[in-house]
Amino acid sequence: MAEKQKILIVDDDANIAELISLYLLKECFDTLIVNDGEEAIEKFHSYQPGLILLDLMLPGIDGYEVCREIRKTSNVPIIMLSAKGEIFDKVLGLELGADDYMIKPFDSKELVARVKAVLRRFHPVVATAPQTVSSAIPPTGDYVEYPDLLINLSNYSVTYYNNTIDMPPKELELFYFLASHPNQVFTREQLLDHIWGYEYIGDTRTVDVHIKRLREKIKDHTSWSLATVWGIGYKFEVKN
Known part of the structure; x- marks a missing residue:
């Protein structure tokens, strides 16, 4: 049986976090909920999620700082969640390395669709011995x-x-x-x-x-x- 994709949900609103988790569990994802930025960074390393849903307004370390810290060591997909809809907030999130940005309140079906879309696009490359671009094994696909x-x-x-x-x-x-x-x-x-x-x-x-x-x-x-x-x-x- 294929291993379930892990989603780390970072939101200090317990009701919203539980609702998001419920939607994702129905789609056969594995989820873990954390409620503040410091715990998010800690659990990221131990849980090793395939994607992070990251609220911006968190107690202590905010979502921007969490994204900045994670991007120092990982390319894991991050979808930012925020009640803020200003262009500045979106751009700042993208500058820090977020892959997508959703404004609250959002439709549950759209959230699940975006999670699936980002995961489809993201395929971590396993490090191997360096190869030249003109390797003996030609590239395939697009x-x-x-x-x-x-x-x-x-x-x-x-x-x-x-x-x-x-x-x-x-x-x-x-x-x-x-x-x-x-x-x-x-x-x-x-x-x-x-x-x-x-x-x-x-x-x-x-x-x-x-x-x-x-x-x-x-x-x-x-x-x-x-x-x-x-x-x-x-x-x-x-x-x-």
């Missing part, structure tokens, strides 16, 4: 390949100069989308529509945040680069 770079959407992996780069799902999807359309310029609005969907339209800084994070991990190559087209948007530039 991927794009450039000198010293391989972005594989099928198993959500990025190989850069023979090293596997940890990358949250949305970050990788954005990178793959741009790289699969070389030299084509996309506006921030077009990228939001393609990668995040209608609910993020208007939050154009979301794209800037993810591009900034990509550039911190992937530096410009002599053959290709992530280029800014001032006043318009971004493109994956391939040089002749």
Whole structure:
């Protein structure tokens, strides 16, 4: 029998946490509820969840700080939950490494759907001996390949100069989308529509945040680069 996916629920509202747990248990997930930030960090290491549902307004250490601490050592998917709907709060959460953001109150079916969607996108890459991009075993599925770079959407992996780069799902999807359309310029609005969907339209800084994070991990190559087209948007530039 397949092992159940573990979901860590971090919320100081016991009623909401129990309700979320009930929805997820019905979908055959395993859940653990914690009520404050310090316990969340502690239980994260011992419980080893496959995904975290993280409320922002927590006693003691808030959700932003919990996300920051977890991102120091792990790429586990994080969906932030908040009664705040301001663009600033969403962007800050994304800057810290969250994969999705839901505003309370939310529909239970939508929550479960988003959990499943994020888990489908996230496939941790098991560390193995370094391999070159042009390995004897060719990549399979949906991927794009450039000198010293391989972005594989099928198993959500990025190989850069023979090293596997940890990358949250949305970050990788954005990178793959741009790289699969070389030299084509996309506006921030077009990228939001393609990668995040209608609910993020208007939050154009979301794209800037993810591009900034990509550039911190992937530096410009002599053959290709992530280029800014001032006043318009971004493109994956391939040089002749």
